[in-house]
Amino acid sequence: MGISAELLGWYDRHARVLPWRIPPGQGPADPYRVWLSEVMLQQTTVAAVKSYFERFTSLWPRVEDLAGAEDARVMAEWAGLGYYARARNLMACARAVAARGGFPRNRAGLAELPGIGPYTSAAISAIAFDHPETVVDGNVERVVSRLFAIETPLPASKPQIHALATDLTPNERPGDHAQAMMDLGATICTPRNPACGICPVSDPCQARRLGIAADLPRKAPKPEKPLRRGTVWIGLTDSGVLVETRPAKGLLGGTLAFPSTGWDGSDLAPPAEADWQELGLVRHVFTHFALDLTVMTARLTTVPERGRVVPLRDFSPLALPGLMRKAWSLARPETARPRSGVAMASRSRTPQG
DNA sequence: AATACGTGGCG
């Protein structure tokens, strides 16, 4: 079918310039950089990833360098990107790859590594090794849903989408084809207001013909997000601040944080006896719940029962996940500046209870 | 097969 030729021609002319990408026809790409970028891009926008990718590859140019890095250092550099299991799997994967002397050069071998699932294994295989694997991400699901006017809502339509995407995958330049599909979804076949007028494959697109492109893909309704509440304690000494490393599993697992309660209403005592004062409220929206976090602060006069005091000189709020940065900005707004190049959103508000 | 898992930008 003509889709592949049209798509690749468009990609040759319009491929986005990205830090991890080799321009079309100039491959092959470095599997380390492909892997790192693909993991960072899981459920994360290109704009958010760029500066993190530059930073990681500057600090750790090869997978062996990353494999030799300390956990806390990697977690600090990942802070703010979200989905912190990715960072933990990143380290485990880097060490496994370094130990075996390089990345597996096929999809099945890649898929055995931590943090590499169906999408990422196919993407690395296609982009770094030019294997004709079918790469299906959210962009491709949308593009295919529209090309074939699939009315079945996601996620039920996933098997059908994957089968059709497989039919579209060419044996020539499969890596460029995969990137072209994703670029098309990101720049033209967008979720809202798709630019069908300049789309290279509008001619064979069934949704376009039917006038329902913007309505696809249909999606199953999402469950409501409950509102949860919690408390965080920011304990200060003359020159230090009380922090702890969160347990490796669960929400914000393995990140640096201020001691807090759970988010399920579970009562937990403050980490130290002190004259705790309420600073305000931080609202944060996670994937599956919203959180109203009460921020407490105190001058520490007793030895804390939890956590450790780190010198303020060695403390950067940039090493904290976003939620904890918001809390910190209430305690020490003058030191809570955004990471350059990464919009750290607005200043924290204090929503009314 | 559902559910857990972050964050920021956009309309």
Next chain:
DNA sequence: TCGCCAAGTAT
């Protein structure tokens, strides 16, 4: 203001 969405994976 608010819901949607972003190059998904693990369990």
